[in-house]
Each structure stands twice: as structure tokens, then as C-alpha cells.
Amino acid sequence: MTQKSAYIEKMKSQLDDLNTNMNALQAKATEAKEDARDMYKAEMAKLQEQSNLAVAKFGEMKTASEESWDAMVAEMDKVRDAFVHSFHYFKSQV
Template identity: 65%
Template sequence: MSTRDVYINKMKLQLDDLNLQMAKLEVRAQEAREDVRDTYKAEMAKLHKQSEIAKAKLADMQASTESAWDSMVAEMDKVRDAFVHSFSYFKSQVK
């Protein structure tokens, strides 16, 4: 397996794991007090958007040429890091 394939598989696993955790968190957010539920829903919508952006970036990477690969890795890392950061922050807010 090439380095490219390893990276793509690793990134896919990370995104799948984040989406699974997000689904669990969404259940907890729905059980939250009514006065904060709307805020949680809005934040979940933002997380879903970030997830879609990350999925699209991963699909672009899979279709990219070797010459574009290095710049795409850097972009993907930024997208993933932003998603992870947003998710971690939201998770810390849901009690």
C-alpha cells in the first residue's frame, strides 16, 4: 500500500470515528434542557457542515494528481484539525 493510500485510509477512519462520536453526542444534545437545545442544534449543524467539507476534501484528495498531493495533504490536515477542534469544544459544552 502506498503512502498516499495509507494517508487516505487513516483520514477516512478518523472522519468516520468523528462522525460516530458526533452522532452519539447529538443524542445527548437532544436530551439537554430545552433552553440550550436550540444552541446545541445550531452547533451540531455547524459540525455537520465541517464533516461534509472534510468528506469533500478527502474525495478531492483521492482524485488528485501526484503533483497536487502535497498541497492537498496540508489542506486536509487543516480541515481535519478544525473539525476536531470544533467537535472537542462542542463536546466539552454538552453536559
């Protein structure tokens, strides 16, 4: 397996895990009291936006040329890190 293939598999696994955990948090948030529910909905919308951005960047990365690969990895790492940070923040609020 090439370094590029290994990175793609690792990133896919991480994004899948984050999205699975995000869905579990969303279910938990819907059980919250009504006053907290609005805050959770707003935070979930932000989290979903970051998930969509990560998935889009992942798609770009998979088709990146060898010349742009290093730059795409750096961008993907930043997007993933922002998604992870937002996820952990939201999780701490639930």
C-alpha cells in the first residue's frame, strides 16, 4: 500500500468515526430540554457544515495529483482538526 493510499484510508476511517459519533450526539441532543435544544440545533448545524467541508476536501484529496498531494494533505489535516475540535466542544456541551 502506498503512503497516499494509507493516508486516504486513515482519513476515511477518521471521518466515518466522527460522523457516526456526531449522529449519536445529535440523537442525544434531541432528548434535551426545549431551551437547550435550540442551542444544540445551532451547534449541530455548525458541526454538519464542518462535516460537509471535510467530506468535500476528502474528495478533492483523493483525486489530487502527485504534485499537489503534500498541499492537499496539509489542507485536509487542518479541516479534520477543525472538525475534531468542534466535535469535542459540542460533546462537552451535551
